[in-house]
Amino acid sequence: MLNKKPKKPYINWKARLHEIIYEADTPAGKLFDIILLIAIVASIVFVMLESISEFNARYHNFLNIAEWVITIVFTLEYIARIISVKKPFRYIFSFYGVIDFLSTIPKYISLIFFGTQVLIALRALRLLRVFRILKLARYLGASNMLASSLKASKTKILVFLFAVLIVSIIFGTLMYLVEGEASGFTSIPVSVYWCIVTLTTVGFGDIAPVTALGQFIASIIMILGYGIIAVPTGIVSAEFVSQNRGNHGSPARIPEVDLNTEACPYCSAEKQKDNAKYCYNCGHPLHENT
Structure with missing residues (x-):
């Protein structure tokens, strides 16, 4: 035997x-x-x-x-x-x-x-x-996709923030000239601060225009703020949807059996393919006996 x-x-x-x-x-x-x-x-x-x-x-x-x-x-x-x-x-x-x-x-x-x-x-x-x-x-499985979307759209977001900063400086300087120190706009930095607070629709109320022209400019800034809020949301959302789609413009359908939660012991890359012997990211063996 x-x-x-x-x-x-x-x-x-x-x-x-x-x-x-x-x-x-x-x-x-x-x-x-x-x-x-x-x-x-x-x-x-x-x-x-x-x-x-x-x-x-x-x-x-x-x-x-x-x-x-x-x-x-x-x-x-x-x-x-x-x-x-x-x-x-x-x-x-x-x-x-x-x-x-x-x-x-x-x-x-x-x-x-x-x-x-x-x-x-x-x-x-x-x-x-x-x-x-x-x-x-x-x-959180979707966190990686959200992080990738933010990373992919960072250039557009930076350009958008730079444009908002320019608008805030221009309108802040204008409000400093129109309102002056008597209305609480004691300096250009303070006026820019007020413009940012107003543009983001926060409105603390610590500084407020009192002249008709100043109130008209403030109204424009407030209306502009509602449009600006939607821009970064749209940028990230579009990138998120783009990453969630396949090569042919339709949502990618990956069979559940194709990927698993296995992580590489060398580079910690996750979502390895089933029955894979080597890591897709670094090429090292996934198991000791490989």
């Missing part, structure tokens, strides 16, 4: 850890994401509750213990993400790496400082925990 060959290990522990952390196709990966999402939401709620002085005075010990538990969870997650990738520094200095670091370090920094003279600084450090909400972007 022939002896059966022992089964070859599918992947080593680092690759298995990478699969759990960076992918969501497996039960372990889904459970990891759910636990992390609960921790993030809970942390944000605790930060908000801590800002309420009455609640903080009554439940300070509970909030402190809960924050330490969440901080330890995020610390373990941060360490696990570093050791499970082939190039740790690429993750550490990436956008999500910096966010993960900022969301973990404040509680530890608070241990270094002591005394009443640093209470204001500690309060500012604790506010850094709100960066944890940016960790949620990792789990």
Whole structure:
């Protein structure tokens, strides 16, 4: 009777850890994401509750213990993400790496400082925990497309902002000449500030024209503001729709079986093709036994 060959290990522990952390196709990966999402939401709620002085005075010990538990969870997650990738520094200095670091370090920094003279600084450090909400972007599928749309339309948006700045300077200078210091337009910078506030339809009301000509110019600026608001929205929306369409002008339909949540252990590129052996971005093997 022939002896059966022992089964070859599918992947080593680092690759298995990478699969759990960076992918969501497996039960372990889904459970990891759910636990992390609960921790993030809970942390944000605790930060908000801590800002309420009455609640903080009554439940300070509970909030402190809960924050330490969440901080330890995020610390373990941060360490696990570093050791499970082939190039740790690429993750550490990436956008999500910096966010993960900022969301973990404040509680530890608070241990270094002591005394009443640093209470204001500690309060500012604790506010850094709100960066944890940016960790949620990792789990929003459409966020990558929105980021790409903003990046693709950045030149048009910059041109638009430059045009708005020119309009604000011209109308601000004009209002300074028409109204003058008696109406609160004490300088051109102050007049430009008023023009920006009016153009964006905010209207604080701290400065207002009193002459008929000034009010007429202000009316033009207000009407112009409604048209200007729609421009950046249209630019980004058009780019977003463009990226969501296929090569033939119709919405691209990618079968669900074509892509998955697998991430490359070298460059962390996501959405690899099913059964792919090499990363589409960097060309490195996706698995140890490849």
